[in-house]
């Protein structure tokens with residue numbers, strides 16, 4: 063599978079900035095490991111870390127979404143995988159992302175409200 067240098071660089075940048083904000087700014091170790099491999103241009107090892115550490119990454123649906131976008135599904139490394147388990151996992155992830163975005167909107171509204179009073 064050919065992956066362009068630009069794709070690898072943007073994947074690394076995106077994942078690094080996403081993990082940076084987690085755990086009160088301490089970040090996520092296994093995601094940084096993925097970035098390290100990506101920075102070396104070693105896309106396959108980066109994907110292997112994602113597939114091995116996916117259980118930890120699942121706690122962060124935005125990071126999981128980025129990984130799936132670049133690496134494909136965890137079990138088969140396929141994009142838009144048709145396996146029923148992979149479809150179920152994607153649906154679960156999108157639900158979590160949706161709930162997170164609602165929570166973020168609610169926080170923003172609360173903040174805006176506080177600023178106005």
Ligand SMILES: [Zn+2]
Pocket residue numbers: 135136137138139140143144145148
């Ligand atoms: Zn799959």
